[in-house]
Amino acid sequence: MLLEKVKQILRESDSQRKASGENFNIFFAANIWRKETTICRVLKEIIDVRGSNPVANICLKLFCGEVLQIDVDKEAVEKAVIVREKQIKNNRRIDLFLNIDNKAIPIEVKIYAEDQAEQCADYYEYAVNSPLYYLTLDCHEPSPESKRALTDEQIICISFRDHILFWLDKCLDNSDVKRIISVSTILKQLRAVIVYMTSQEGDKDIMDISNEICLSRENYRAAKAIEISLITVRIQMMKKVFGELSKHMEALRGKGLNCEQILTYETKKLVEPYYEQRKNTLPCIDYVFEEGKYTFRFEIWDNFYFGICKWNDEAKWNAEITADEQSLFKKGKYWQDNNDGSSQSWYWWKYCFNKERQCNFRSCDGEYEKLFDENGFKEKMEELFSVVDECLAKIGLINP
Incomplete structure (x- = not known):
């Protein structure tokens, strides 16, 4: 009953937002809501x-206080x-770099992109009297490969879900900011994007759902059980995806696939x-193929790729x-020109889905939600x- 009532609240809310024009949002209309470069430009x-x-001074002071947790005076803000x-060594670029009050503050923004090797460690070298701030949707930490030896004092994780939303609310509560309609409109639209990206519902929806939960002890117990179960549900879904992938790859042995399958997510208990x-x-x-020299790997960071x-048989992991x-690999038969990147850990890697249809296993929103419908999962x-079969055929690991 509680789930049915919540679904009804959300359906009515969707209808009201559409009728009121709240869904008319330039970030969504221009399909730029998930692009890190766009979000960084706006921030x-x-x-x-x-x-x-015209009210950047107010927004910046609030940003320092609410997001970075530092106190700055009016003179420092101005x-x-x-x-x-900001361009640094190795042609890398720090997303946002703030010089204020004798501090140099690097901020790395990660929405859907993956970390690069030693990225955070390199960025921290440019911090002065400040840690490196690592801004993600949900406050997760960077990869060990990116973080290297940085301590918890040297890198601080912040999130769009908590810190940026709270900061935007503070800005929108300010009377001087409210007075500038063009600015407050952009802030509201950015807020709506972040609410969507972080899989949150609107304030009214939350209040309506909260009121429904408060109606009875039974409703509260049901809601508490759902909250506890969500992590388990997501764990089960990731394993289900890996399980279907494993079945498909095993079926490709009939097309000549000759690789040792290692369910690394299970053997190393990574899910x-x-x-x-x-x-x-x-x-x-x-x-693992070619006598343990390489591995064709499927991996999840936020997205699936x-x-x-390069395979290390002793560690059962990829080597640097x-x-x-x-350079030598690029001249060989296993090179894939149509890739999405390479690094010290990957000769090349490629997204499992079209960039506009990624399943984000960290934020668990958008296309990811389709996995919970039978037809959506199959699709x-x-x-x-x-995508995988085409690639395997091109590099000769299966017969066309």
């Missing part, structure tokens, strides 16, 4: 006292310099801590790839298998 313009926002995509401890444990399945890594090895798996 920078909101807090840049040298930019176009002299602040905000840089977007449970991914959700229970919010660790980036990199749950994966490996298909696959590619070829040197520049010479990468996503068929999309994955199609």
Whole structure:
């Protein structure tokens, strides 16, 4: 009964938002809501006292206090310099770089992109009297490969879900900000995007659902059980996806696939801590080939991707790839031109789904929700298998 009532509340809310025009949002209309570069540009313009926002000084002071947890005075705010995509060594770029009150503050923004090797460690070198701030949807930590030896004092995890939403609410509560309609409208639309990205419902929805839960002890117990069960549900879904993938890959042995299957996500117990401890444990399945030299790996960071890594048989994990090895690999038969990236850990990697149809296993929203419908699950798996089979045939691991 409680679930049915909640579904009814959400259906009515969706209808009301559409009728009121609340769903008319430039971020969604232009399909730029999930792009890190766009979000960073907007954040920078909101807090840049040298930019176009006439109340940037108010927004910046609130940003320092509510997001970065530092206290700055009016004079420091007026002299602040905000840089977007500050270029550093190795042609890397820090998403947001704030110079204020004798501090140099690097902020790395991760919405759907994956970490790069030593990325956070490199960025921290440019911090002065400040930690590196790592801004994600849900406050998860960076990968060990990116973080390296950084301590908890040197890198602070912040989130859109908590810190940025709370900051935006503080800005929208300010009378001087409210008075500038163009600014307050953008802040409201950005807030709506973040609510959507972090799988939260609107304030009224939450209140209506809360009131329904408070009607009885039975409703409260049901809601509490659902809350506890969600992590288990997500663990089960990740394992279900890996299970279907494993079945499909085993069926490809009839097409010549000759790889040792290692269910790494099980042998190293990588799924449970991914959700229970919010660790980036990199749950994966490996298909080791060419006498243990390489692995064709399927891995989850936030999104799902696959590619070829150098295999370390002793550690049952991928080994670091040197520049010479990468150069040589590009000339070989296993190179895939149509890829989405490479790193010290990957000769190449490629998303399992179209970039606009990613299943994000961290935020668990959007396309991910389709996995809980029978037809939706089948559709996503068929999309994955199609991409994988085409790639395997191109590099000669299966027959066309």
